Amino acid sequence: MEHIFAAFAEIATVHTLLLMSAGAIAGLLSGAIPGFTIAMAVVLTLPFTFSMTASQGIATMIGVFVGGLSGGLMSGILIGIPGTPSSVATTFDGFPMARNGRPGLALGLGVWSSFFGGIISAICLIAIAPQLARIGLEFQPWDYFALVFFALTITASLAGKNLIKGLISGALGLLVATVGEEDINGVSRFDFGSDYLQEGFAFLPVLIGLFAFSQLMGDIRNPAEARRSLVQAGDIDIRIEHMKAAKIVLSRWVNLVRSAIIGIFTGILPAAGSSISNILAYDQAKKASPAPEKFGTGTEDGIIAPEASNNATAGGSLITMMALGIPGDIVTAVMLGALLIHDVVPSPSFISEAPVLAYSIFIAFFFANFLVLFFQSVALRLFVLVTKVKMYVLAGIILAYCGIGVFALNNIVNDMWTLLIFGVIGYAMRNLGFPLAPMILGVVLGPIAERWLARAVALSTDMTNFITHPWSVFFLTLSLFSMGFGVYQRDRGKKVWTLYYTPLMVLALAPAMFMMEGVIRPGIGVVMVAGGLYALYRAHQKAADFKPAAGERT
Amino acid sequence: MRTLNRDTVIAILLLLFCGLLAWSSLHIRQPGYGTLKPSTWPQIIVAVLTLFSAVYFVQSLSYPGSGSAESDGRKPGLSGFFEYFRNPIICFAIYFVFLITLPWAGALVGGILLVFALLTVLGGWAPRDLVRHAIYATVSMGFMWTLFTFGLRVILPEGEIFSIR
Numbered sequence: 001m002e003h004i005f006a007a008f009a010e011i012a013t014v015h016t017l018l019l020m021s022a023g024a025i026a027g028l029l030s031g032a033i034p035g036f037t038i039a040m041a042v043v044l045t046l047p048f049t050f051s052m053t054a055s056q057g058i059a060t061m062i063g064v065f066v067g068g069l070s071g072g073l074m075s076g077i078l079i080g081i082p083g084t085p086s087s088v089a090t091t092f093d094g095f096p097m098a099r100n101g102r103p104g105l106a107l108g109l110g111v112w113s114s115f116f117g118g119i120i121s122a123i124c125l126i127a128i129a130p131q132l133a134r135i136g137l138e139f140q141p142w143d144y145f146a147l148v149f150f151a152l153t154i155t156a157s158l159a160g161k162n163l164i165k166g167l168i169s170g171a172l173g174l175l176v177a178t179v180g181e182e183d184i185n186g187v188s189r190f191d192f193g194s195d196y197l198q199e200g201f202a203f204l205p206v207l208i209g210l211f212a213f214s215q216l217m218g219d220i221r222n223p224a225e226a227r228r229s230l231v232q233a234g235d236i237d238i239r240i241e242h243m244k245a246a247k248i249v250l251s252r253w254v255n256l257v258r259s260a261i262i263g264i265f266t267g268i269l270p271a272a273g274s275s276i277s278n279i280l281a282y283d284q285a286k287k288a289s290p291a292p293e294k295f296g297t298g299t300e301d302g303i304i305a306p307e308a309s310n311n312a313t314a315g316g317s318l319i320t321m322m323a324l325g326i327p328g329d330i331v332t333a334v335m336l337g338a339l340l341i342h343d344v345v346p347s348p349s350f351i352s353e354a355p356v357l358a359y360s361i362f363i364a365f366f367f368a369n370f371l372v373l374f375f376q377s378v379a380l381r382l383f384v385l386v387t388k389v390k391m392y393v394l395a396g397i398i399l400a401y402c403g404i405g406v407f408a409l410n411n412i413v414n415d416m417w418t419l420l421i422f423g424v425i426g427y428a429m430r431n432l433g434f435p436l437a438p439m440i441l442g443v444v445l446g447p448i449a450e451r452w453l454a455r456a457v458a459l460s461t462d463m464t465n466f467i468t469h470p471w472s473v474f475f476l477t478l479s480l481f482s483m484g485f486g487v488y489q490r491d492r493g494k495k496v497w498t499l500y501y502t503p504l505m506v507l508a509l510a511p512a513m514f515m516m517e518g519v520i521r522p523g524i525g526v527v528m529v530a531g532g533l534y535a536l537y538r539a540h541q542k543a544a545d546f547k548p549a550a551g552e553r554t
Numbered sequence: 555m556r557t558l559n560r561d562t563v564i565a566i567l568l569l570l571f572c573g574l575l576a577w578s579s580l581h582i583r584q585p586g587y588g589t590l591k592p593s594t595w596p597q598i599i600v601a602v603l604t605l606f607s608a609v610y611f612v613q614s615l616s617y618p619g620s621g622s623a624e625s626d627g628r629k630p631g632l633s634g635f636f637e638y639f640r641n642p643i644i645c646f647a648i649y650f651v652f653l654i655t656l657p658w659a660g661a662l663v664g665g666i667l668l669v670f671a672l673l674t675v676l677g678g679w680a681p682r683d684l685v686r687h688a689i690y691a692t693v694s695m696g697f698m699w700t701l702f703t704f705g706l707r708v709i710l711p712e713g714e715i716f717s718i719r
Contacts, residue, residue, distance in 0.1 A: 051706045164610045168568065171603040175575070178596045185585050187592040190578050217642040226641065226676050396672035397694045399649065400665050404698050408708040413656060420649050427642060432564060446599075454590040461589060 007359030010055045011367060019056055020063040020364065024371040027067020028379035029386060032075045032083045038068030039330040040212050044398070046204055046338055047405030054342035055357050059364035061338060062318075065331055066118060066368040069274060069311050070376065073110035074383050077303075078103060086274035086310040089282035093295065093302025100298050108245025109303040111376045113256065116249060117308030118369035120260040121267075121315025125322070126362045129351065132323035133358075135471075136348020141456035142465045144347065146475035148449040151326035153482040154441065163486040165434045173442020174449075176201055183447065184454050196414055201422075203337050205406040205415045206443055209422025210429075210436050211330070213402055216395045217427045226392040240377055248300055255285050255301050256308050263309030267316020274313040281309030311369070318365060322358060324348050326445075330437050333444045341409075345448070474512035481505045496546045503535035561614035568607040575600045644675050660713020665695040 010016065023045060030041035045064050049057030072087030077094035090110060097106040139147070152170065179190045180200020191197040220226040249256060259281035266277035285305035286295045295302050317332050325346035327333035336346045344354060351358040406415045426436055456465065466472050481501070492498045506528050513525030579600055582593040628638035636643065652668040659667065669691035677683055702708040 048706070051708075164606060164613060168603065168606045168610060171599060171606055174599045175596070175603060178599060182592050184590070185587070185592050187583050187585060189582050189592060189596055190575065192578065217645060220641050220645065220676055221639065223641060223676070227678070390677065392676035393673060393690060396669050396676060397690070399645065399672060400669045400695060401698055403649070403652070403668075404661060404665065404702055404710065407661070407710065408702055408706060411709060413653070413711060416653055416656070420646070420653060423649075424646055432560070450590075450595040453595065457590045 003355040003359050004363075006356045007055070007363050010053075010356065010360045011059055011363045016056050016059055016364075017367070017371075019052065019060045020368060021371055021375065023060040023063025024067040024368060025375050025379055025382070027064035027069075028071035028074075028372065028375060029067075029382055030064070031068035031071020031087075032379065032383045033386060034075055034081045034083055036083075037215070038065060038084055038086070039334065040215055041068050042331050042334050043207055043211050044401070044405065046207070046334065046341075047408045049338055050341065050408055054339065054344055055360035055364070057338055057342060058335060058357075058361055059368075061335055062361065062364045063368050063371060065314055065335075066311065066365070067372050067375075067379075069118075069314055070111065070114040070307075070372045071379065071383075072310075073114065073303075073307055074107070074380060077106045077110060084275075086278050086313070087306065088275070089278040089306035090303055090310075092282065092306075093297070093299050096296065097298035097300075097303065102298070104239050104241040105245055105248075106298075106303060107376075107380070108241040109249060109300055110307045111240060111373060112242070112246045112249040113259075113304040113307035114311040115369055115373040116256055117260045117263060118311040118314065118372070119366070120257065120308075121264050121312035122362070122366040122369060124264050125315040125319050125365060129319045129322040129358075129362070132319065133348060133351035136323065136325070136350075137352060139348050139471060140469060141452050141459060142469045143471035143475070145449060145452040145456050146466065146469075146472040146479070147324060147326060147348065148445055148452055150475040150479045150482060152442070152445050152449060153479040154326075162433055162435075163490070165432075166438045166486065169429065169434045169436065170438035170442045173439035173444075174446040175442075176206060176439075177443050177446030178450075183451065196417070199412075199414065201418050202406075202409055202412075202415050203340065203443060204409050205418035206422050207334065207337060207440060208402050208406055209419040210426035210439060213399065213419060213423030214426030214430055214436070216399055217423065218430060220392050220395045226395070227390055229388055229390055240380070249304055252301055252304055255288070255304050258284060258288070259305040259308040260312040263312025264316040264319075266309070267313035268319050269316075274310040277313045278306035278310040281305040315365060318361065321346070322351060322361060325350050327441065330440055333440055337444050340444075347448075470512050470515035473515060474509060477508050477512060478505075481508070496543050499539040499542050499546065500536065503532050503539055506535065507532035559614060561617075562611065565607055565611035565614050569604065569611060572600055572604040572607055576604070641676060645672060648672055648675065656711050656713075658714050660715070661710035662695060662699045663713050663715065664711075665699065666691045669695055 011020075026045065027038065027041055030036045031038055041064050042061050045061050049060060052060065068084060069086055072083035073090050073094065074083065076082040076087040076091040077098050080091055080095040082088045082091050094106045094110060097103070097109075152174070175190075180198055181188050188198045262281045262284060263274070263277045266280065267274070282295075282302060282305045285301045286292045289295065289299075289301055291299075317327075317329055321327055321332040321336065325336075325348050327336050339346050344350075344357060347353075402419060403416050406419045407413065409415055429436060429439070459465075466476065481504075484501070488498055488501045510525045510528040510532065513521050513528060516522065516525075575596070579593050579597045582591075582596070584591055584593065628634050648668065648671045651671075652664055656664050658664075670687050673687035673690060674684065677687065699710065702710055
């Protein structure tokens with residue numbers, strides 16, 4: 001309890017709340033502007049966090065994160081272009097409702113669903129993460145390495161359409177992190193005699209170069225589009241109908257809670273973020289509705305479901321980050337990077353080792369939802385102003401800011417060169433079809449993986465430890481399935497083998513549960529075997545009637 | 555003779571890069587202490603990257619139609635490349651010049667010139683545009699410089715010409 005009070009005292013200061021407010025407004029705006037992503041906004045916030053304490057820095061970034069998730073609804077509802085992929089489904093009913101003369105209500109429904117979704121998610125975060133983190137106390141170096149290895153295999157899921165390019169991107173990220181003096185023995189690697197390379201690449205310039213710099217270059221590539229205003233929004237004078245919307249959202253509590261749970265669960269799963277959860281929740285709301293035919297014409301449930309779920313996803317991804325110390329998406333990868341900058345090494349024992357900081361994150365997430373709700377109207381006015389700015393003006397100024405921002409990290413001009421180099425690399429990779437998310441994951445997780453491997457080998461050179469420690473077996477098994485997840489995603493519904501993927505995964509994970517001590521976990525193992533066998537039987541039945549899509553071979 | 559597609563060229567470059575790194579990893583100093591050698595982890599990564607690059611290479615040969623200038627909607631050849639990527643190339647070049655001249659111009663003056671040059675190249679150089687860009691550049695960089703210097707206490711690079719950080 002004292003940790004909660006100490007954390008509350010850290011967050012509930014005027015200074016921290018002001019920083020969070022600024023973050024929330026910045027997030028709302030970046031979420032609202034099509035072409036700007038939440039991840040980019042969080043990345044650009046990083047330089048400001050150096051001079052802050054770890055809890056203030058993370059709290060500010062959480063403000064941006066939650067703001068960004070809520071901001072996407074503004075442009076989606078008002079102009080029919082979702083500000084972020086997490087608001088795609090909001091547009092389906094939000095835009096028609098706005099065009100039917102009820103934009104204030106549409107915005108209100110979005111705002112209040114986001115708020116309640118976020119609050120439900122915050123409660124789950126506070127309740128689940130510490131319980132899950134207790135498992136982390138059992139971890140030994142082999143288990144830690146297996147866990148980080150599993151996180152690295154997520155790159156396969158983040159690869160998108162081209163699996164091999166995603167994997168190459170992830171491996172390149174790992175490689176970038178090995179350049180320069182290593183932490184353990186201080187030996188320089190891949191420096192080719194250059195003092196610049198001997199220093200290694202700092203995380204932030206690499207991140208901003210890869211992500212923000214390269215994206216801005218993409219935004220201004222087309223000269224005609226670069227000279228256009230950000231959004232052709234025109235003059236908007238709308239009042240958000242708060243009272244009416246809040247009542248409607250609460251009256252549809254089943255849809256609200258269901259969508260929030262979908263969001264939380266999707267967030268917990270690595271690599272499945274809010275861009276997926278909002279569509280899943282919309283689909284479920286439509287299926288559960290007594291009038292599914294009204295979806296797409298401006299129905300209230302069609303706005304509530306995606307907005308509640310996309311905000312709830314943030315809490316889910318924070319659960320994974322806090323309890324296991326692994327990032328589920330780019331935003332949490334950046335947050336982990338920010339913790340590293342403040343000398344906090346994320347791991348499953350994070351909550352027990354740094355409880356005040358951990359609870360600060362919980363409380364900040366809780367507060368952020370209130371701040372975002374409060375600042376929606378302000379952000380709406382700012383959004384209208386920002387829409388009049390031309391893209392090239394914003395890009396030019398942000399490019400300069402990127403340079404100054406990365407310099408602030410270590411006061412080294414070399415970091416600005418790193419920014420330029422990785423800006424070029426990032427832009428080239430984007431244009432060649434290589435996804436950047438796996439590379440960022442590789443840069444963040446590479447040094448952590450090496451550190452745990454070194455510790456494991458230092459304790460014992462017997463490699464069988466990796467298959468005799470239950471958690472190590474659990475995560476290595478999960479890694480095998482994670483590596484195949486990209487192919488599974490691609491072939492699902494098209495090839496018969498995908499029917500067996502989930503049952504086989506459940507069955508394969510059961511032996512690790514049997515290896516664990518006590519009664520409960522082996523008991524869970526028994527349930528997994530029974531459930532897995534039943535699912536396998538069902539899959540076998542479905543396989544007999546399986547009809548692949550036209551042109552696909554089974 | 556059929557020309558190589560873009561993916562094949564990239565795969566070959568990646569394989570060459572892997573070869574260079576593999577060679578370099580053999581020259582990593584091995585201290586007499588510690589159980590995990592400093593070269594082990596990089597060598598594992600290089601091996602994995604080589605494997606992926608080889609798969610990419612084979613894949614690129616199997617689908618020779620993918621990855622071409624036409625698929626981007628740009629004209630083939632070097633002139634088409636420069637025409638299509640004109641803005642990014644110029645921006646990278648301006649940024650390069652900014653970094654080269656940073657010790658001389660400093661963060662404030664260099665930053666103002668950087669923003670002004672970027673805006674003018676991207677937005678046009680009609681007299682009214684030039685005035686507007688100069689105002690944007692001065693105000694935005696002035697704000698950033700003030701924020702970082704006085705707000706965040708960051709000592710930004712000081713220029714030789716005006717000795718202004």
